[in-house]
Amino acid sequence: MTREEAKFLLRAYRPDGQDAGLPEFARALEWVDQDPELKQWFESENAFDRAMVTKVNQEKVPEDLLASILVANKVARPPRTAWTLGGVKWAVAVVFAGAILMTALKGRGNDDLAPFRSDVMAHLKVPGHQFDFEAKNFSELKSWMDARDVKMDVGPIDHLTSLPTHGCKIMDWGGQIVTLICFELPDRRNVHLFVFHEMQMADPKGLEEPLWREEEGWTTVGWTTGSDLFMLAGQIPKQDLRQYL
Amino acid sequence: MTAAIKSEKTFEEIVQQHYEALYRFAHSLSRNANDACDLTQQTFFLWASKGHQLRDKSKVKSWLFTTLYREFLGIRRKQTRFPQVEVEQVEHVMPSISPNMVNELDGDTIVDLLHSIEETYRVPLTLFYLQQHSYLEIAEILNIPIGTVMSRLSRGKSQLRTLIRSHDSGGIKKKIVPMNPEAPGNMKTGNGH
Numbered sequence: 345m346t347r348e349e350a351k352f353l354l355r356a357y358r359p360d361g362q363d364a365g366l367p368e369f370a371r372a373l374e375w376v377d378q379d380p381e382l383k384q385w386f387e388s389e390n391a392f393d394r395a396m397v398t399k400v401n402q403e404k405v406p407e408d409l410l411a412s413i414l415v416a417n418k419v420a421r422p423p424r425t426a427w428t429l430g431g432v433k434w435a436v437a438v439v440f441a442g443a444i445l446m447t448a449l450k451g452r453g454n455d456d457l458a459p460f461r462s463d464v465m466a467h468l469k470v471p472g473h474q475f476d477f478e479a480k481n482f483s484e485l486k487s488w489m490d491a492r493d494v495k496m497d498v499g500p501i502d503h504l505t506s507l508p509t510h511g512c513k514i515m516d517w518g519g520q521i522v523t524l525i526c527f528e529l530p531d532r533r534n535v536h537l538f539v540f541h542e543m544q545m546a547d548p549k550g551l552e553e554p555l556w557r558e559e560e561g562w563t564t565v566g567w568t569t570g571s572d573l574f575m576l577a578g579q580i581p582k583q584d585l586r587q588y589l
Numbered sequence: 590m591t592a593a594i595k596s597e598k599t600f601e602e603i604v605q606q607h608y609e610a611l612y613r614f615a616h617s618l619s620r621n622a623n624d625a626c627d628l629t630q631q632t633f634f635l636w637a638s639k640g641h642q643l644r645d646k647s648k649v650k651s652w653l654f655t656t657l658y659r660e661f662l663g664i665r666r667k668q669t670r671f672p673q674v675e676v677e678q679v680e681h682v683m684p685s686i687s688p689n690m691v692n693e694l695d696g697d698t699i700v701d702l703l704h705s706i707e708e709t710y711r712v713p714l715t716l717f718y719l720q721q722h723s724y725l726e727i728a729e730i731l732n733i734p735i736g737t738v739m740s741r742l743s744r745g746k747s748q749l750r751t752l753i754r755s756h757d758s759g760g761i762k763k764k765i766v767p768m769n770p771e772a773p774g775n776m777k778t779g780n781g782h
Contacts, residue, residue, distance in 0.1 A: 413629065
């Protein structure tokens with residue numbers, strides 16, 4: 345190693361000594377100890393870099409930046425980008441008009457799920473949304489939700505969990521958490537499961553029987569178990585979807 | 590989202606730890622304070638929505654800087670094509686600069702001078718002076734070979750010293766042509782916020 349080669353290396357050496365343990369610098373640093381001219385250069389270089397580090401790290405940051413980042417996170421929405429996966433264009437609801445469902449369920453008790461179903465269908469048909477998390481199996485999705493203290497219990501349709509998955513989404517619906525998981529059926533078609541845990545309903549008993557609807561190539565089925573509301577939706581015939589209940 | 594707010598207990602800690610350095614890096618890239626804020630905010634927005642996919646949590650810092658840099662490149666690609674400019678060759682000889690010359694300049698001037706450096710050299714040099722990254726990490730963030738990082742640091746320092754000396758001797762000679770002189774402040778992150 346020549347003196348110039350040592351200089352070249354040592355210009356990448358951070359002046360506070362953080363890089364002292366990196367073997368790449370070891371030989372150059374040995375040279376520093378042996379070569380007075382190089383040592384003088386290195387000290388000068390370090391002093392210059394230290395002065396720069398001080399100045400650069402004193403640059404003022406806008407006072408409101410921290411607050412704006414933290415606030416933005418609280419009202420965060422997914423990026424508005426179209427998204428395709430495996431050639432399938434996904435249309436996943438992001439934000440629903442939750443109040444519609446809440447009002448309908450609270451007020452009508454044993455009515456069917458028409459308002460909700462209609463809302464889900466409208467949003468499923470809108471392209472350009474993303475999953476919050478993508479994974480190929482349910483357990484990974486559940487772990488991700490567990491880490492966020494989001495309940496994901498698919499008790500009555502536990503058998504679905506053996507299917508491959510594409511991803512999940514957590515939505516805030518009028519202050520309530522709604523989760524969505526997208527499963528892939530053996531024939532590669534997809535089925536979306538919406539789960540509302542501890543739904544506030546006036547009379548959930550009236551919704552215990554599955555309520556089916558087929559329209560425009562989509563099949564939806566919704567039902568409640570206790571205070572949990574489930575809905576499956578997919579572009580598959582009713583008879584095909586029925587086997588997954 | 591409610592769930593996100595509940596879940597990301599560490600989000601605020603991560604923001605607190607890194608936002609200043611990220612802003613300074615963004616400012617160096619965009620050379621515009623508003624754009625730097627947008628880039629920083631967009632980076633944390635992406636962290637909030639995708640950061641959980643990072644398995645090695647020791648890589649958070651690198652992830653943030655890499656993401657910010659990619660966002661910057663992506664935004665710039667969408668902007669009007671930059672006119673090609675000839676950057677005057679700067680002698681790759683280190684002008685003699687004493688640390689006192691740096692100390693005597695105020696921070697804003699130093700930052701301005703740093704921002705005047707050609708982007709190719711400015712970006713790794715800013716990461717270097719932010720004291721956040723080793724040259725290995727810089728190579729990873731910028732996706733360039735290690736030797737290239739060293740070379741750019743060396744040339745960047747050379748440009749910086751030239752600028753400081755020019756400033757000290759009565760005014761900056763405009764040797765370094767800004768990458769995008771027409772559009773500071775035009776950058777939009779488009780994150781919807």
